[in-house]
Amino acid sequence: MSSHKIDRRAERVLLGALRVWGVQGxxxxxxxxxMLCAAAGKKMRxxxxxPRGWRLFNETRLLGEAAGLPxxxxxxxxxxxxxxxxGRLIIGSALP
Amino acid sequence: MTPVPVSVITGFLGSGKTxxxxxxxxxxxxxxxxxxxxxxxxxxxxxxxxxxxDEQILTLEGGCVxxxxxxxxxxxxxxxxxRRAAGAVAPFERIVVExxxxxxxxxxxxxxxTDRDVADALRLESVIATVDAAAGAGTLDAHPESVKQAAxxxxxxxxxxxxxxxxxxxxxxxxxxxxxxxxxxxxxxxxVDAGRLFDGRAYDPAxYDPAxYxxxxxxxxxxxxxxxxxxxxxxxATLSLFLQVLAEHCGARLLRLKGLVDVVExxxxxxxxHGVQHVFHPPAWLDAWPDGDRGxxxxxxxxxxxxxxxxxxxxxxxxxVTACSIS
Numbered sequence: 001m002s003s004h005k006i007d008r009r010a011e012r013v014l015l016g017a018l019r020v021w022g023v024q025g026x027x028x029x030x031x032x033x034x035m036l037c038a039a040a041g042k043k044m045r046x047x048x049x050x051p052r053g054w055r056l057f058n059e060t061r062l063l064g065e066a067a068g069l070p071x072x073x074x075x076x077x078x079x080x081x082x083x084x085x086x087g088r089l090i091i092g093s094a095l096p
Numbered sequence: 097m098t099p100v101p102v103s104v105i106t107g108f109l110g111s112g113k114t115x116x117x118x119x120x121x122x123x124x125x126x127x128x129x130x131x132x133x134x135x136x137x138x139x140x141x142x143x144x145x146x147x148x149x150d151e152q153i154l155t156l157e158g159g160c161v162x163x164x165x166x167x168x169x170x171x172x173x174x175x176x177x178x179r180r181a182a183g184a185v186a187p188f189e190r191i192v193v194e195x196x197x198x199x200x201x202x203x204x205x206x207x208x209x210t211d212r213d214v215a216d217a218l219r220l221e222s223v224i225a226t227v228d229a230a231a232g233a234g235t236l237d238a239h240p241e242s243v244k245q246a247a248x249x250x251x252x253x254x255x256x257x258x259x260x261x262x263x264x265x266x267x268x269x270x271x272x273x274x275x276x277x278x279x280x281x282x283x284x285x286x287x288v289d290a291g292r293l294f295d296g297r298a299y300d301p302a303x304y305d306p307a308x309y310x311x312x313x314x315x316x317x318x319x320x321x322x323x324x325x326x327x328x329x330x331x332x333a334t335l336s337l338f339l340q341v342l343a344e345h346c347g348a349r350l351l352r353l354k355g356l357v358d359v360v361e362x363x364x365x366x367x368x369x370h371g372v373q374h375v376f377h378p379p380a381w382l383d384a385w386p387d388g389d390r391g392x393x394x395x396x397x398x399x400x401x402x403x404x405x406x407x408x409x410x411x412x413x414x415x416x417v418t419a420c421s422i423s
Contacts, residue, residue: 009408009411009412010412012404012405012408013405013408013409013412016402016404016405016408016409017345017405019402019405020345020346020349020401020405021345068337068413068416068420069337069341069409069412069413069416070337070340070341070344070413073341073344073345074344077345084345085347085348086344086345087343087344087345087346087347087348087373087374088343088344088347088374089339089340089342089343089344089374089376090206090210090343090374090375090376091375091376091377091378092206092209092210092215092375092376092377092378093099093208093209093210093215093216093218093219093220093377094219094377094378094380095368095370095377095378095380096099096101096219096220096221
């Protein structure tokens with residue numbers, strides 16, 4: 001699959017995550033990752049360096065690193081929507 | 097010891113839960129059934145309307161089972177099992193829990209799936225929602241609890257069908273869009289085929305028939321049902337990460353997820369996954385595909401989650417896992 005197609009998918013996933021958290025904003029593709037602009041005036045650069053992972057920057061500094069998309073989404077939620085509900089996967093009893 | 101099947105009967109106030117239960121308990125196939133009735137209010141009445149042996153009916157009073165007496169439910173179920181083991185009650189083979197009309201069934205299901213005191217002794221069989229064929233549409237409009245009850249159910253019983261035709265008043269189509277895979281059974285004065293209410297359908301491939309999905313949702317409902325399909329197998333790690341991301345970010349909005357998943361590491365033996373919000377059963381592994389379709393199918397019933405977002409998330413996670421895999 002072309003990197004362009006993967007980038008578009010990642011852009012949609014990031015934008016959809018904003019909606020899930022109730023954050024207004026936009027996401028655009030950059031040569032080495034994505035630029036995320038939240039309506040509250042927060043700007044963040046997301047650099048992708050697979051297979052090493054993702055790095056999240058604001059305008060001046062590195063905010064965090066994540067080995068994969070789940071970690072990146074967690075970093076973003078903590079930065080942009082710390083009040084958003086946060087769940088935890090629980091595995092219960094076996095299926096009947 | 098074989099776990100005792102537990103079914104939860106939910107449904108809005110006046111939708112016919114107690115009438116249904118009363119009729120079911122007269123069915124010889126269900127005579128060995130213990131009943132736990134949750135009554136909201138200082139004076140419980142519903143249990144007086146259910147005709148059965150008193151010792152087999154326990155009531156939870158003073159609160160709604162989904163919030164204040166969840167612990168009581170688990171304790172009561174545990175007590176029932178202990179009394180059965182001691183021979184103090186008739187040897188029941190099934191438990192039915194009737195919730196209050198205002199209850200959110202999800203926490204009840206969670207308690208039955210996860211409480212360590214009862215999870216091994218009980219197994220959740222099904223969630224049954226009653227919907228009043230005459231007043232149901234108005235109730236769904238006015239009370240989000242009733243929409244959630246219907247969306248979470250494994251089976252929907254349309255009651256009072258002698259008073260109104262759910263096909264004619266649009267209720268049937270609305271319920272079909274809300275929860276396409278749940279069989280809809282009609283009941284008159286509570287009479288319904290018990291065999292169809294309690295049969296197990298966890299692995300039934302008919303749940304994933306694409307023809308069931310895609311009907312436009314009612315304008316008042318933000319709950320959507322859709323089926324995610326994938327033709328190539330998923331890594332087990334992808335499936336685990338996908339469920340973790342959903343639980344972490346979308347827990348309360350993910351009402352149900354049921355799936356048959358083709359896993360790279362388990363060729364020819366699909367995984368069955370079932371979850372209610374952020375709580376999942378462990379995957380069950382089938383010995384073979386149940387039908388000719390070998391593709392991954394996941395049915396999602398969610399509140400405000402975008403179908404394409406979930407597809408993209410799943411694909412992107414699998415791309416990352418593939419990129420990190422040692423081949």
